[in-house]
Amino acid sequence: MTATDDDRIALQARDVRFDFSGLRTDWIPGEPLASHVIDVLHMLLPEGERWFVEVFSQALPLVRDAALAEDVRGFIGQEAVHAESHQGAQDHLIDAGIDVSGYVEQIEWIFSDLLGERGLTGAEAREWLVERVGLIAAVEHFTAVLGEWILHSPDLDAAGADAEMLDMLRWHGAEEVEHRSVAHDLYMHLDGRYLRRIRAMLIGGPALAKLWTDGTAVLCARDPRLRGTPQRRVRLRDYLRAARRGLVPGPGMFAKAVLTYLNPRFHPARYGDTDAAIAYLAVSPAARRAGGTA
Amino acid sequence: MSTAGTAPPPHPTPAANALATITTVAARLAVRSGHRRRPAGPVDRSLPVEVRALRRPCPDVAVLDLVPAGSAPLPRWRPGAHVDVELPSGLLRQYSLCGDPADRSAYRIAVRAVPGGAGSAEVHALTAGTRLRLHGPRNAFPLATAPSYLFLAGGIGITPIAPMVRAAHAAGIPWRLVHTGRDLASMPLSDELAALAPGRVHRRPDDTAGVPTAADLLSGMDDGAAVHCCGPPPMIEAVRRAVPAGQRFHAERFSPPPIREGRPFTVRIVGGPDVAVPADRSALDAVRAVRPDVPYSCRQGFCGTCHVRLVAGTTQVDTATPDPAGPGRTALCVGRAAGDEVEVDLGR
Numbered sequence: 076m077t078a079t080d081d082d083r084i085a086l087q088a089r090d091v092r093f094d095f096s097g098l099r100t101d102w103i104p105g106e107p108l109a110s111h112v113i114d115v116l117h118m119l120l121p122e123g124e125r126w127f128v129e130v131f132s133q134a135l136p137l138v139r140d141a142a143l144a145e146d147v148r149g150f151i152g153q154e155a156v157h158a159e160s161h162q163g164a165q166d167h168l169i170d171a172g173i174d175v176s177g178y179v180e181q182i183e184w185i186f187s188d189l190l191g192e193r194g195l196t197g198a199e200a201r202e203w204l205v206e207r208v209g210l211i212a213a214v215e216h217f218t219a220v221l222g223e224w225i226l227h228s229p230d231l232d233a234a235g236a237d238a239e240m241l242d243m244l245r246w247h248g249a250e251e252v253e254h255r256s257v258a259h260d261l262y263m264h265l266d267g268r269y270l271r272r273i274r275a276m277l278i279g280g281p282a283l284a285k286l287w288t289d290g291t292a293v294l295c296a297r298d299p300r301l302r303g304t305p306q307r308r309v310r311l312r313d314y315l316r317a318a319r320r321g322l323v324p325g326p327g328m329f330a331k332a333v334l335t336y337l338n339p340r341f342h343p344a345r346y347g348d349t350d351a352a353i354a355y356l357a358v359s360p361a362a363r364r365a366g367g368t369a
Numbered sequence: 370m371s372t373a374g375t376a377p378p379p380h381p382t383p384a385a386n387a388l389a390t391i392t393t394v395a396a397r398l399a400v401r402s403g404h405r406r407r408p409a410g411p412v413d414r415s416l417p418v419e420v421r422a423l424r425r426p427c428p429d430v431a432v433l434d435l436v437p438a439g440s441a442p443l444p445r446w447r448p449g450a451h452v453d454v455e456l457p458s459g460l461l462r463q464y465s466l467c468g469d470p471a472d473r474s475a476y477r478i479a480v481r482a483v484p485g486g487a488g489s490a491e492v493h494a495l496t497a498g499t500r501l502r503l504h505g506p507r508n509a510f511p512l513a514t515a516p517s518y519l520f521l522a523g524g525i526g527i528t529p530i531a532p533m534v535r536a537a538h539a540a541g542i543p544w545r546l547v548h549t550g551r552d553l554a555s556m557p558l559s560d561e562l563a564a565l566a567p568g569r570v571h572r573r574p575d576d577t578a579g580v581p582t583a584a585d586l587l588s589g590m591d592d593g594a595a596v597h598c599c600g601p602p603p604m605i606e607a608v609r610r611a612v613p614a615g616q617r618f619h620a621e622r623f624s625p626p627p628i629r630e631g632r633p634f635t636v637r638i639v640g641g642p643d644v645a646v647p648a649d650r651s652a653l654d655a656v657r658a659v660r661p662d663v664p665y666s667c668r669q670g671f672c673g674t675c676h677v678r679l680v681a682g683t684t685q686v687d688t689a690t691p692d693p694a695g696p697g698r699t700a701l702c703v704g705r706a707a708g709d710e711v712e713v714d715l716g717r
């Protein structure tokens with residue numbers, strides 16, 4: 076009884092709230108690096124997911140399939156709530172004295188300027204829109220893979236990770252798994268050409284890797300609790316050690332995700348565990364408080 | 370290479386400059402790719418069907434078998450799925466599929482006649498041979514694997530639960546069903562399910578057993594059981610609160626409730642036109658009639674997609690609930706004018 080492609084899940088946003096006021100900066104206790112590797116999401120996603128909302132809202136009028144349009148609408152609402160939830164966590168990082176303003180300004184510039192409308196109009200604007208849908212489809216493959224990972228990360232529980240943060244990440248991960256096909260389906264509807272899809276991955280994949288690496292370095296360097304400690308400097312072997320211990324996603328997972336995407340017959344529905352997402356949403360404290368959960 | 374149309378990075382670094390170049394190349398390639406892109410063609414997924422049979426297991430419940438009007442089999446579905454039924458009058462209603470998912474030659478729905486309900490009255494008046502159009506199926510109540518299940522159904526809420534029970538039974542997963550209702554004569558489908566495993570089905574009519582509390586419904590459940598509940602909203606809410614933390618609770622996710630006790634008002638859109646919002650519709654629906662591309666999603670006020678700038682006037686959800694968009698903004702989906710009109714700016 077595994078939900079598959081023939082179960083078209085009705086996508087709806089959930090009205091979740093999180094309270095990070097009591098969160099430690101090493102919310103995986105004693106593991107500042109692993110905590111900050113995941114904290115990068117709080118700096119990337121508020122702007123990134125708002126950009127998804129913007130691009131998909133602009134793309135909706137091009138959609139000529141009512142069922143896909145319904146999926147895209149559900150996707151937009153879920154992404155909008157994700158952005159706000161990560162914004163709450165980002166605000167907490169700032170309150171905790173970690174100055175991430177420079178990094179966040181750079182992220183804002185990337186999403187609003189480089190990946191904004193670029194002053195294009197008419198047919199050129201429309202094609203740039205389709206290109207950005209392709210980029211989002213590539214990035215959404217990673218978010219689905221990350222969602223899958225966080226839903227199956229018992230080592231974080233064993234390490235005593237903060238329950239509120241884990242719930243936020245797993246609720247988010249479950250919704251990413253739940254809506255993992257939407258961006259791909261939208262790209263396939265609007266264009267669908269293989270080389271263009273791969274081109275988007277060749278741009279999105281390395282850019283994401285660089286932003287993630289830089290973000291981790293910034294968080295560790297600026298964390299006042301790490302002042303004067305060797306953990307202030309991020310070392311590759313420390314990351315690999317955390318990955319081996321199951322506290323952060325490992326490099327192999329990302330490499331495999333890219334290889335999967337290269338398959339000309341790739342479809343997200345064939346990867347990922349919808350059952351795990353549904354099961355988590357049925358126990359998530361935030362989703363339970365929000366009501367209307369399935 | 371020129372990076373026209375973009376501002377310089379706030380913090381110039383080699384990586385930022387490289388990214389600016391890469392995105393500029395991407396935008397140019399996008400324009401070139403557009404020359405050979407075929408625009409999306411229309412996709413019609415609606416399903417023409419015909420009413421094959423209508424029977425009444427209870428005086429106020431109609432069970433309909435719907436068969437495809439063409440030769441193609443109906444789309445696959447899983448327990449918990451529903452279809453949107455377009456009735457001959459044009460009314461659109463959602464009904465859970467309650468038949469056998471393996472049978473691709475027919476969909477079954479069961480509809481209780483609701484006093485004053487135009488949709489259910491129309492369904493009850495349908496006759497064999499009538500053509501209908503369906504949209505879907507969609508699943509807002511998916512069934513995922515669990516060590517065991519407790520199914521709770523209130524009245525006609527048995528419809529999505531019935532195929533779940535059959536699926537759990539077929540998979541050999543332990544399950545139990547509690548079906549509540551006014552009296553046995555108003556509780557369809559569970560008699561057939563009791564034939565599968567009489568010991569697992571508890572039919573609990575209020576007239577003899579009394580109205581159950583959530584604790585009654587959950588009593589004797591396994592620790593690892595996934596609770597699946599469908600019934601009147603107060604029943605779902607009570608069970609939601611009573612299921613212990615850490616134990617799975619599943620309920621159907623519904624569309625927003627209809628607007629009650631709304632007052633008509635006017636939305637003036639900056640740059641025109643003025644839109645009249647009837648008492649029973651949202652500003653979003655009214656605005657979309659003239660601006661179909663206005664973004665929205667949750668239609669419950671919280672996702673923020675349809676929040677726009679409020680230029681003049683004040684809005685609220687109702688006298689007890691403020692507009693969730695906050696000061697200076699309004700959620701088109703739930704915000705209503707406190708007076709007779711408001712002015713909004715749909716521009717970004």
